Amino acid sequence: MKVLILFLVVVAVEVSVTIVPFPEKEKDPKYWKNQAQDTLQHALKLQKLNTNIAKNIIIFLGDGMGIATVTASRILKGQLDGKPGEETQLEMDKFPHVALSKTYNTNAQVSDSAGTATAYLCGVKANEGTVGVSAAAVRAQCNTTKGNEVDSILKWAKEAGKSVGVVTTTRVNHATPSASYAHCVNRDWFSDNEMPKEAVDQGCKDIAWQLMHNIPDIEVILGGGRKYMYPKNTPDVEYPEEGKANGTRLDGLNLTHIWVRKKPANKLARYIWNRSQLLGLKPEEVDYVLGLFEPMDMVYELDRNNVTEPSLSEMVMVAMRILQKNPNGFFLLVEGGRIDHGHHEGKAKQALHEAVEMDKAIGMAGRMTAEKDTLTVVTADHSHVFTLGGYTYRGNPIFGLAPSVSDIDKKPFTAILYGNGPGFKLLNGARENISTVDYGHRNYLAQSAVPLRMETHGGEDVAIFAKGPLAHLLHGVHEQNYIPHVMAYAACIGQNKDHCKSGAIRGSLGPLTLTSALLSLLFLWPWD
Numbered sequence: 001m002k003v004l005i006l007f008l009v010v011v012a013v014e015v016s017v018t019i020v021p022f023p024e025k026e027k028d029p030k031y032w033k034n035q036a037q038d039t040l041q042h043a044l045k046l047q048k049l050n051t052n053i054a055k056n057i058i059i060f061l062g063d064g065m066g067i068a069t070v071t072a073s074r075i076l077k078g079q080l081d082g083k084p085g086e087e088t089q090l091e092m093d094k095f096p097h098v099a100l101s102k103t104y105n106t107n108a109q110v111s112d113s114a115g116t117a118t119a120y121l122c123g124v125k126a127n128e129g130t131v132g133v134s135a136a137a138v139r140a141q142c143n144t145t146k147g148n149e150v151d152s153i154l155k156w157a158k159e160a161g162k163s164v165g166v167v168t169t170t171r172v173n174h175a176t177p178s179a180s181y182a183h184c185v186n187r188d189w190f191s192d193n194e195m196p197k198e199a200v201d202q203g204c205k206d207i208a209w210q211l212m213h214n215i216p217d218i219e220v221i222l223g224g225g226r227k228y229m230y231p232k233n234t235p236d237v238e239y240p241e242e243g244k245a246n247g248t249r250l251d252g253l254n255l256t257h258i259w260v261r262k263k264p265a266n267k268l269a270r271y272i273w274n275r276s277q278l279l280g281l282k283p284e285e286v287d288y289v290l291g292l293f294e295p296m297d298m299v300y301e302l303d304r305n306n307v308t309e310p311s312l313s314e315m316v317m318v319a320m321r322i323l324q325k326n327p328n329g330f331f332l333l334v335e336g337g338r339i340d341h342g343h344h345e346g347k348a349k350q351a352l353h354e355a356v357e358m359d360k361a362i363g364m365a366g367r368m369t370a371e372k373d374t375l376t377v378v379t380a381d382h383s384h385v386f387t388l389g390g391y392t393y394r395g396n397p398i399f400g401l402a403p404s405v406s407d408i409d410k411k412p413f414t415a416i417l418y419g420n421g422p423g424f425k426l427l428n429g430a431r432e433n434i435s436t437v438d439y440g441h442r443n444y445l446a447q448s449a450v451p452l453r454m455e456t457h458g459g460e461d462v463a464i465f466a467k468g469p470l471a472h473l474l475h476g477v478h479e480q481n482y483i484p485h486v487m488a489y490a491a492c493i494g495q496n497k498d499h500c501k502s503g504a505i506r507g508s509l510g511p512l513t514l515t516s517a518l519l520s521l522l523f524l525w526p527w528d
Contacts, residue, residue, distance in 0.1 A: 020084045020395035046096050046472075053500060054375035054469040054490040055329035057157065059483075060092075060362055061120070061176055063113055064340030065355055066383025066458055072348075072416065073355035075398045080356070084395030091362040092378040095465040099474040101483065102461055103382045106135040110459035113340065114187035116381035117179035119480040121152040121333070123488075131175060131207075132183040140186045142199035149183040153484040155215055156494040157331035163323040164330065165220030167315045169298045169354070170337030172223040173207040176381065180333055181218065182210040191228040193248040212255050216262045219287065220319040220332075222310075224294035226273065229255040236295050237273055238308065245295035259290050275310040283321035291315070300338055300350045301357045302442045312336060316361040320368050329373075329491070334361060343384040344454045346423040346445040348416045349399055351386075353442075375468035375490045377483065383458035385419030399440050406431075414439055418448035421455030 025031045062069070070090065078088030105115035108128040118126040118133070129139040137148040154164045166177045175187045184207050189195045192206045205213070208228040211221070226236060230247025231254065239245040249255070256271045263269035269288035272278055278291055293309050304311065316334055323330035336358030342351025362378060369376070390402030392415045401412045411433045417423075423445035425432045431447070438444060448455065464483065466474040470490035474483070488494030 018397060018400070019393050020079065020082070020397075022084050022087075022394050049472050050372065050469050052372055052469040053492050054373060054487070056162075056324075056369060056374040057153070057329075057331045057487050057491050058365055058369070058374065058376045059120070059333055059487065060358060060365075060376070060378040061117075061333065061335045061337075062339050062355060062358055062378070062380045063170070063176055063335060063337045064343050064351070064382060064384050064457065065336070065358075065380035066386065066460065066462055068386050068388050069339065069343070069351065069355055069380075069384065070463060072386075072388050072398055073352050073359065076352045077356050077359060079395075079398060085398065086394060090359045091366060092359065092465040095376070095378065095467040095471070097466045097471045097474055099464040099466070100461040100477045101379060101464050101480045102477065103380075103480055104459070110457050111382045112187075112457065113175035113381050114179065116480060117176045118150065120379065120381065120483040121154065121179045122150040123153070123481050123484045123494075124150050125479065125481050126150075129187050130185050131179040131187055132181075133185060137185050140196075140199075142185060142202040142204040145183060145185050145204060152180045153488055153494065154180040154218070154331055154333060156488055157491070158215060158217070160491070160493040161326075161328040162330050162491075162493070163219045163326040163328075164215075165319045165323050165332045166218065166222070166335075167220065167312070167319050167332065168223035168335040168337050169312055170223060170335065170341075171225030171228070171297055172221055172292065173211055173225050173228055174223075174297070174337060176335045176337060177223065177333065178207045178211075181215045182207045183214070184210065190225070191248045192250050193228075193232065208249075208255055209251075209253070212259050212262070216259075217288075219330075220289055220322055222278075222289070222291040222293075222315045222319060223335075223337075224292060224296055224298045226292040227295040229292065239295065242295075256290065256292070263288050274308045275306070275314070276308075278310050278318055279314065281318060281322075283318060284325070286322055289318070289322060297338060297341065300342065300354065300442075302350055302353050311360075312357050313361045313364050317364055317368070320365060324368070331491075332365075334358075334365075336361075340384070343386055343418075344421075346418055346421040346448060346455055347443050348386065348418075348446045349440075349442045349444065352398070371468050373469065375471060375487060376466070377471075377474070377487060378465040379483065380462040381480075383460055383462055385421070385456055385458045387417050387419070388415055389417070390415045397440075399444075401434075401439070411435070414446055416446050418446055418455050419458075420450035420452045421445070421448040422451075422453060423448040423455075424451035 074090050075085035078085030103111045105111045105128040106125045112128040114131045115126045115128045126135050134148045137144045158164050168177045173190050189206045191208050231249050231252045234247030236245035260269050267287040272291045339351050339354040405412050412435050464474050473486045489496045492500035
């Protein structure tokens with residue numbers, strides 16, 4: 001035993017493990033018993049279910065935010081605050097109701113972000129690579145589109161008189177946001193430049209075009225994707241010297257101009273492209289805003305320029321201030337989309353900081369709304385082959401090394417690893433000795449077991465966190481397409497409305513006041 005302890009100490013010194021000690025209070029059994037009792041009392045209060053009608057619906061989608069990512073992000077959040085991290089609570093951890101979502105596509109065991117977006121926004125499972133169409137539509141086959149379109153909860157909300165918004169850190173015509181407004185058999189048809197001539201000739205429209213025409217009165221659209229809105233070779237406003245940022249459209253349309261022209265004359269619509277313009281908006285005066293802050297996806301949070309590019313939290317804040325003006329309420333889709341990109345690139349540090357930033361946005365939304373009338377759902381479309389292991393000690397730096405070396409090749413390894421991806425590297429036929437590299441760098445490629453240019457998605461279930469009216473309907477294990485049906489039911493939009501009719505009693509008294517319930521009994525009582 002002494003030899004083992006000495007070995008571990010030596011290894012810890014050699015790989016420079018810095019551990020944040022856990023609090024002294026945790027040594028006292030009373031601490032844990034009191035904590036459990038407090039949690040129990042809180043749980044008992046949840047027996048009184050919130051059966052109000054949801055005036056507002058917010059869905060936060062962490063693209064690629066599997067459960068391992070949630071755990072690692074929680075630890076990172078705590079360590080950024082100088083704590084061990086494991087005991088920290090993410091904002092989503094505080095939500096009272098949690099379920100699991102089965103993420104497979106109709107034709108894929110391990111899903112992509114398009115088919116999954118169709119599920120959790122449109123309420124039907126679909127094929128991978130397609131958005132806003134049923135499984136009868138075939139990827140990249142334009143002639144399978146017509147008749148197979150499916151509408152999203154964003155459209156249901158708009159038809160019910162609510163304001164609606166889309167906020168993302170990816171392109172606004174990327175897979176997740178596009179399923180809320182588009183019907184396209186190929187998620188990669190960002191503009192007509194990416195479409196085959198056959199599809200254009202058959203009448204299919206690119207996703208950027210559909211954003212401007214399918215639901216032209218979306219109040220808030222914030223994210224990246226400028227290049228797909230402008231005629232081909234139009235210099236970008238922010239990067240005029242970079243050819244890859246130029247416009248791509250072959251039809252010669254300037255979709256930002258079309259977007260403004262389609263707005264009612266008595267409404268104020270603003271197109272913006274930088275952080276200063278966003279924060280300079282007066283929400284009480286602006287009715288519509290289209291903000292496109294990058295030619296393609298937005299910059300990673302760790303690399304973000306505070307002068308030109310807003311954070312996800314800032315975009316959510318402005319979006320909600322505009323949407324909240326509607327007395328009928330609102331629907332808001334918020335995507336932390338670059339969590340997924342960080343993982344694909346093997347850059348765990350970028351991915352987890354994206355998740356922490358989304359958590360800040362969740363907290364902000366919670367402070368700006370009331371749980372009594374706002375249903376908030378946090379979930380993911382799929383996971384990644386991302387792992388956190390290695391028998392690390394409590395408080396071990398989340399991007400740090402495991403406390404012991406491999407008992408096979410005698411080299412250190414990080415707690416974070418990938419099942420596949422660009423982090424696979426051999427030197428002289430053997431695994432790289434990472435003690436010689438900066439594994440704490442923001443763009444460090446965590447080691448992977450199988451070499452791939454891009455890491456893949458994972459196929460396991462992901463979590464659904466929910467709070468607000470009828471959040472308890474998200475429970476157990478569900479098919480992913482169940483999610484928008486719950487949100488719509490809670491808000492009395494879409495196909496389930498019978499329970500919302502005047503005089504209906506839901507739960508105990510449901511949305512009715514005691515007075516209205518008594519009046520109902522007065523008229524229904526058999527007085528004769």
